[in-house]
Amino acid sequence: MIRRRQLLASLSLAAPTLAAPSLRAPAAQAATRVALLHLNDFHSRHEGTQASGAGCRVGAPCGGGAARLVASFHAARAAAVAESRAVLALDAGDQFLGSLFYTRHRGLAEAAVQRQWGVQAMAPGNHDFNGGPETLAGFLRALGAPLLAANMDVAGEPTLAGLVAPHAVFRLGGARIGVVGLTLENIPQISSPGPHLRFTAAEEAAARSIAAIRAEGPATIVVLSHRGVEADRALAAAVPGIDVIVGGHSHTLVSPPLLMDGADRAVRIVQAGALGRWRGRLDLDLATDGRVAAHGGGAQEITDAMPEDPATAALVADFARPLNEMRAQFVAHSAGGLENTSCRLGECAVGNLLADALLRAAPQADLALTNAGGIRTGLPAGTITLGDVLTTLPFSNTLATVRLRGRDLRAALENGVSNPGSGRFPQVAGVVFTWNPLAPVGQRIGEARITTGRRPGPVDPEADYLLATNNFIRRGGDGYAMLRDRALEAYDEGPPLEDAFAAHLAALGQVAARLDGRIVLR
Known part of the structure; x- marks a missing residue:
């Protein structure tokens, strides 16, 4: 029993605490104020979950839910704009699989809700390949936002042609934000991507994208990663040029941001738990050279006491209608x-x-x-x-x-x-x-x-x-x-x-x- 407790303790990923406001002096005075809103590992939980992950029951506490989550995104966006912050909304993957909404609608319900909260880029999670490339392609066409995966080669998979890129650059105020997507390298062993997709080393792929983005001018580099918090820490230590990692896969609540010494600069790592029970926010004050001068913000828990977005509630009800008799x-x-x-x-x-x-x-x-x-x-x-x-x-x-x-x-x-x-x-x-x-x-x-x-x-x-x-x-x-x-x-x-x-x-x-x-x- 003692060894089992030791094992559980060694495997536990507690939410890190912020050790200090900065590890290194900022390169220059802040010029642009940005808010990154983020989500990961939603797993089709449109109707919320109990703390155990089981479906909601009358009389039992129930967190998350698409309608409350979207309302939280809207409120966070409005608050950021009121503070003169430009907003970038990101998803670190695993939208698919976990409820009948995916079983019945094959990603279309998830895409509809992501459009409601305004996702602008997404990295693929391992479960986003469970339906094969065809299901992922249909989802991406409905989503209308880029899927970013620098370490995924789609050249041999025509169904995903034009739907995936290694990175994207967003101009927010006077800043260039380069977002580099990464996913797990062992997707073929743990999911169903089909025979034609290739997955390569994340570190090398990230370095190539960072170099390509910075070749066109100063930029803040955000890695959108579905690889787990420990892999994110290792990436930050190994690859120069990373300013922020927005993570997923390990279902870890990393809030406030984990601040660590990276290969050549301080790196901020965040992750918003899982199952739509938290919505992440990371505020950045950026210098003219793209370096982070200061940061703040944190994740908000989505509780059953929070308001719902009416339009999203109606959308979820429409998707739920054919499921009711079955369930x-x-x-x-x-x-x-x-x-x-x-x-x-x-x-x-x-x-x-x-x-x-x-x-x-x-x-x-x-x-x-x-x-x-x-x-x-x-x-x-x-x-x-x-x-x-x-x-x-x-x-x-x-x-x-x-x-x-x-x-x-x-x-x-x-x-x-x-x-x-x-x-x-x-x-x-x-x-x-x-x-x-x-x-x-x-x-x-x-x-x-x-x-x-x-x-x-x-x-x-x-x-x-x-x-x-x-x-x-x-x-x-x-x-x-x-x-x-x-x-x-x-x-x-x-x-x-x-x-x-x-x-x-x-x-x-x-x-x-x-x-x-x-x-x-x-």
């Missing part, structure tokens, strides 16, 4: 909520339920394994509806089975625990295992024992086992290449994962949170 269908009842916040670090109750559902749907399998990143929300207390199930599993994945040697099964478990806190962490049924995050690579898995009837006992490296999983990781997603490359046989066209989960919950009738020692930290 109202009763599935099961839960005595208490089942959160998903711990599923990327260890055994979690909702992960157990989902893995059990895979075994129920594939009774011939010896065990089940699914990735925690596929569990997008928890399940609420009280009535669980089909809408809740579809929100928890929004990817439209299918049940897959794969036959593996025991040594490759252990390799799959090793991959799952290789990066605690990431979406690859395994949730399992029919197997119990121990793991040590401090052990050498390849030795993190200790005991692994099958608990089902066909072949119970320790995992035999030479025996074959039938694994029930989902088609995303069966095809190598989240680093599970062994499920693709070492399969003795495989089948990916089982029933939709959400159908299997709903059937299992319905069969239980009454759902309870249950941990039974399937995954033990040693």
Whole structure:
């Protein structure tokens, strides 16, 4: 238990505090005043969320929501203008996936709301590729703002022609603001970008764009990054010329701005949490050479006490209308909520339920394994509806089975625990295992024992086992290449994962949170 607490503490990303108003003296007196308004990782949460990430319920606190978020953007824009600040509105990615709005409308609801709050540029998040290039292209045409990704090569993907650029320059008052977009380099392993997009090293791509922007004159460089706060810190230290990083991906609330020594100047890093529960604002006073002379501002929490923008509320209601009948269908009842916040670090109750559902749907399998990143929300207390199930599993994945040697099964478990806190962490049924995050690579898995009837006992490296999983990781997603490359046989066209989960919950009738020692930290 002590080691688990230590692991949780080491992986926790607390909101940094601002150590000092400036690390270095400004290069010149401020000439232009700017406000950067920003959002990241909205994940289609148009109707808001509980703190657990589950959908809102009457009588329970519920933050975020598109209509309140847009009202907050409008108020922040008006306040900035009243202070004689020019405004630039940016989105650091992952608009897609997390509710039925995306499942039904494939990004068009998100684009409509972004237009309401006035987005001017966006970086792509990993989940923005989940529907493939065609879905992303349709979204971008509806959005009408540039997608910036300096480390993404779209030359081989005609559906995105003319819709993506490495960077853009905005003129605000007397200032040039160069915005450089960056995304994750491992998108092909964790999402579905198709075979033609290429993703390259972020540092080299950022340096090229910064040089191109500054070749045309003084500029303030803002990196719009969907790579996580730790990657942003590393980028600031490695690449000269960056003034600001507006981040996403790690769902971290970085407010007030994190101020750190960069490669050649002070760098300000911000991130606005996730799920539309915060709206970011960073005020900059800029010198004539583009350097930041002073900064201020911070994120605003979007609470259920805040006003809604009426036009956005009406827009969301229109998009919601075809969803209502689907989501109202009763599935099961839960005595208490089942959160998903711990599923990327260890055994979690909702992960157990989902893995059990895979075994129920594939009774011939010896065990089940699914990735925690596929569990997008928890399940609420009280009535669980089909809408809740579809929100928890929004990817439209299918049940897959794969036959593996025991040594490759252990390799799959090793991959799952290789990066605690990431979406690859395994949730399992029919197997119990121990793991040590401090052990050498390849030795993190200790005991692994099958608990089902066909072949119970320790995992035999030479025996074959039938694994029930989902088609995303069966095809190598989240680093599970062994499920693709070492399969003795495989089948990916089982029933939709959400159908299997709903059937299992319905069969239980009454759902309870249950941990039974399937995954033990040693």
